[in-house]
Amino acid sequence: MVRWILIGVLSLALVGTGFWGYREHQEKNAILIQAENTYQRSFHELSYHMDLLNDQIGTTLAMNSTERLSPQFVEIWRLTSEALSNVGQLPLGLLPFNKTEEFLSEIGDFTYRTAVRNLEDSPLTEEETETLKQLYSQSGDIKDELRQVQHIALENNLRWMDVQLALANPDEQVDNTIIDGFRTVEKSVEGFTEANSQSSVIGRTSNDHKYKYLNGQEINEQEALDKSKEIFNVQNEDNLTIAESGEGSDVPMYSISYHNDEKRAYMDMSQQGGHPLSILVSRDIAQNQISLNEGAEKAQDYLKSFNLENMSLFQSSEYNNVGVYSFLYNEDDVRVYSDAVEVKVALDNGDILGLSTNNYYMNHTDRDLKEPEISAEEAKKMVNPNVDIQEEFLAIIDNDLGEEVLVYEFLGVLDNDTYRIFINAMNGFEEKVEKLDGTEINFAAN
């Protein structure tokens, strides 16, 4: 009897210990993942901030007015401190990375000094511009190296926990891509002796507001279904499902989805007037048969079929046999950046894969266009004289305060970079300067 009780108690204890051990193991894993995530975050943020830093320094080179330069330097200063704190959070204690940190604080010091100085009275000297150029190319090298390391780390699922272990065991032969990468970064800085994502302005409004241009009658579900049959080009309603949006939606709409064996399609349609706000078609895409240029014509025709007139092609890009186009509304040769529409075309057979008109219906109104008060020639004088202006347009953009302003838009080249510069057409204020990229070395091909 006693024996049985003993066996019972012991086996209970055994099960208990097992359970406890399992719980401990689970917790340890959870904490490991959390620590890993913190490292990963700092690492990815570091490379992002370096990229942005490089971009911002590059943009500075094309700026002219002090009203723009001072805030820009402040932005760079902020970015260097962000990047520095990212470096500080990485387990690089045993890896010599101080040159890079010095480099970062050097940029910080330089930009801080120039930011607080009154640039009106003492503008940038030639030496300082030279220093800026040097910082630009150096930070470009670092950025490329870091992006490369990041690519390898993402591709091979490298863990910072392993880096930490590798660094903690100096006896073992260290063969770790991350460590090697950081050493290369450090090397590229040794030769040196002495900002929020600026994603494109297009379609971005700083404050959300009501949709301004949804006209027409309210439609019911059946009408919406009929319309979508036409848009999706299907005969029956069997594979269509429709749902109404909830109270949190910016605007009341129907969401219609369709699928068959080959593809699925999805559309948001406004209840007011039944305008398609967003269409997405997903299917496998074969090798290119038509060119990006032919695709643009298809996209343009498609817009016309929805009575979206006066839209001019603004940008086109080819990604994996898909052409992505953005169009801007054009009124009397003034292009309106906030009234943007995007179209996606499959380049294998020219089918439309997507449409996004949210920005258009949100921002478009009948505008009362004013005449510019200064001439294009006067506006050009406001642009940094080092920039070689190649193209000019009149445009309406949202400025930093979220107001629509009429601007001269200049596309210009400085060294090997292209910049888009907006000068206010009323008072000559330098509203925005953007460095344009849009292409990148294919890391995967290396």
Added chain:
Amino acid sequence: MTYRRVAFLLMIICFSLAGLQGESSIKTVNAFSEQVIQHGAVGDDVIELQSRLQYLGFYNGKIDGVFGWGTYWALRNFQYEFGMEIDGLAGQATKDKLVKASNYDEGYVKGKINKGKDFTHYGGVDRTGTPADPQAETPEETAGEDVTAVNVPQGYSQNDIQLMANAVYGEARGEPYEGQVAVAAVIINRIESPTFPNTASGVIFEPRAFTAVADGQIWLTPNERAREAVLDAINGWDPSGNATYYFNPDTATSGWIWTRPQIKKIGKHIFCK
């Protein structure tokens, strides 16, 4: 005797035919395809365009097969110098002018691209050391193989896209395509929102923000579809209706999330403000 003569004649005919064929294949290798090449295009035609422009001294960037800004300005300058309409499009007339004015040796250019990445001086180098032998090269390459760059949306790197694709795949791999785009759009809406971090990595790795990050599922290798969804979201598609939160009603543990104004349901996820 006559038999030998006939054989000899046949051989001559064969050889000359082979020669003709060789010649015609050289010609086809050196010509653009039919398409009008425009900004944003990718592929062999762009490599040829860049090489020819570089040969003439208009283009001094890398021959990478992606029609970016550098190529655009080079083309416009070419059109300007040759008195053509300046539109930045390589149409038939422009291509004809280019072919007439420059030489292009596809085998040489592509061999260089494949060997080293920094290939920026076509036309300016002495090439006597490497006699061009088009027949030795294999023109049977799949299009785009030599392209060494990619288009990325303004302000994003491939790595940012990859990281977001990881997150989307970990969070929504079982969801319909529009559901994946919506999840990617939520990440972007958060980057733009003042109440969340300002970087993709900041938003994704914010503690307790995404379950896929907390349990390590983010490190599954994403498929092509997830990447495409992220690209669509970056390029302006937002099926979530401007949402900054979403949850799965079957597994959600927080009662707070139910108090958010809901926008819509896609697949298993409810998207809300």
